[in-house]
Amino acid sequence: YFDVISRLHQLRAASIDIHYILGNHDYWTNGFLNGPLGIHIHQSEAEVKIDGQRIHLTHGDGLLAKDTGYRLMRKVLRSRAVIFLYRWLHPDLGITLAQSASRLSRKNNRPDDLEEAMFDELSQYANERWAEGCDVVVMGHYHLNRLHTNSDGKSFLCLGDWISHYTYGKFNDGRLTLESWPT
Structure with a gap:
């Protein structure tokens, strides 16, 4: 990157x-x-x-009416506790988990x-x-x-x-x- x-x-x-x-x-x-880059984060x-x-x-x-499960998952994943715990994972494991979750969410050929x-x-x-x-x-x-x-x-x-x-x-x-x- x-x-x-x-x-x-x-x-x-x-x-x-x-x-x-x-x-x-x-x-x-x-x-x-x-911080260093000075980008406005929203x-x-x-x-x-x-x-x-x-x-x-x-x-x-989370905008679609059917997104109720996603909205709950989003609250959990964005919680300070989960972010704190994720940072303690070895990068190889953390990246593997994140990539697996992304692949699963993308498999919804609509x-x-x-x-x-x-x-x-x-x-x-x-x-x-x-x-x-x-x-x-x-x-x-x-x-x-x-x-x-x-x-x-x-x-x-x-x-x-x-x-x-x-x-x-x-x-x-x-x-x-x-x-x-x-x-």
């Missing part, structure tokens, strides 16, 4: 603000990103203003109709943020790679992921796009 950390450092050295929304595996950063969501547009950023986990239903439900969250005055809503977690712009020009972006879709969001000159890394 040295190249990523190095690039983040270069961006901060150029006085570019970086806002990082913690994801499933990011609650154990131990102050490194916001627990689950944040609002920023860029080019005069209010942008709501959220990890998105049919298209389920993805459509998920996107519809998540769109309600975007509608609520738009009603509060936000212009753009950006969300991760669900690994859906979708960009929707409504008739008022307000945008909702589900980022997809960097593991299988190779997607990311780009906001440039007041315009939001869904981009892909070359494979």
